[in-house]
Amino acid sequence: TEHHIRADDLDGLDDPGDQEVRFSYWTPSHRNYRPFCVSRYRGARKGLVSDADIAAVGYSSSDIGILRANALKESGGAFGAINTWDDQIVSWGMAQFAGQAGTLALLLARLAEGERTSASFGRWFRDEGVDVARGEYPWKAGRTKRGWHVVITAADGAVYRGSEGWQYLRTQPRLIGAFLLAGNDPAIQLGQIEFWRAAFLQRALDKQVSFASGPGGPIRRYLTSERGLAVIVRLHNWMPSYVVQWCNRFIAQLEREHPGRDLSDPYQWDQALEDGLVQKISDERKRVKKGSYDTYALDLRRTRGSYVGSADD
Incomplete structure (x- = not known):
């Protein structure tokens, strides 16, 4: 069954436009079938954020090249890309921010707090019952953890936190659709880009x-x-x-x-x-691990000294 989720299907959207995303859960014929697994969708909108927009949040031209190379491998450059099939339970976004590892909840917290992104967070997530909180939450193998975590309130009032929240989200086409559609919002796209610079790019270097x-x-x-x-x-x-x-x-x-x-x-x-x-x-x-870096970032310069950092590096 292919699920069609339109922006105007979501309760909190005042000006939905004509956006629609489509996805299907894996079927039993899939080689690695498990229930409620999603790995592909249709309806992604790309090219909404310019290089000038990206530079304005701290990226150098070299950083932009690395960003694009990484996003192309992680998500095909789609900011709404969602993965519900691996051990992270739910991964989302252009860099596949991971649910169980905690980076996805931290990203959502930054989107909820950000001056440019808080309104979009409310529209796509909070109005649909998806929020974040800080504190103790169910993690894995019966253990708990402290920190930022997802909090999902279902239509019947039931509340799911942390890994239990991500497991619940996997079963809800409407909520999956909300994440896919959120990835088509330019403010959310730039929010992901800004977060990735601080949480991944700079830390790696x-x-x-x-x-x-x-x-x-x-x-x-x-x-x-x-x-x-x-x-x-x-x-x-x-x-x-x-x-x-x-x-x-x-x-x-x-x-x-x-x-x-x-x-x-x-x-x-x-x-x-x-x-x-x-x-x-x-x-x-x-x-x-299956796969290699042999075809990764081949358009980037290999000459020593070719990387140019940003002004605040």
Whole structure:
């Protein structure tokens, strides 16, 4: 069954326009079938936010290139893209902000609070019974956690928090439609972009790596190309803890391969070292998970020094 959700089907929308999204749950014939799984939809609106809009929230031209490369891989560039099939329960947005990991609730909290986004948050989410709160909430395997979490109030008044809220949302086509439609709102799109810069891009580039030969520092000191740093950001978007683990392991290999060379000194790095580290990371990604970085961010510059940060970096 294909579900058609129009903006004017949602209670809180004053000026719905002609927006409509369509999606279907997986059917039993799907290779990895489980109930209430969604991974694709129709009706995404792209190109609503200009490079000038993105630069206004702190992005450099290099950052914009990395943003677009990552979004293309995560969601095909669709800001409403939703995934209800993996262990995050619900992931949403251009970077697939994750439900169980907590980044999706944190994003929603920022949208609810933001001067540019609070009205849109109310329209698409709060008026449909989707909100956020801070405190203790059901997490996983019978455990609880503290922090920002989703709070969903059903039509019958029942309230679902945290992971229980995301599980409930999976079963509600109307709420899935609200998330898909919210992704077509330019204010929500720019809100996602602004959040991703602070929560993903900058954190990835500032990850501290270490060396046997001397003190370490942020990975951006040692990898300085657009494409090299794009690979780091992509790894962070998937598994943040792997950035330091993998970089430290492969830097140690490079130190053994280049004895007598102080790799803790950024001035000792050259194009061959940068390419070598990026290739080791790419090879490890292929080893541990289906898919690779071989076709990722190929339009970004690989030359050392090609990455240009923003004014506040």
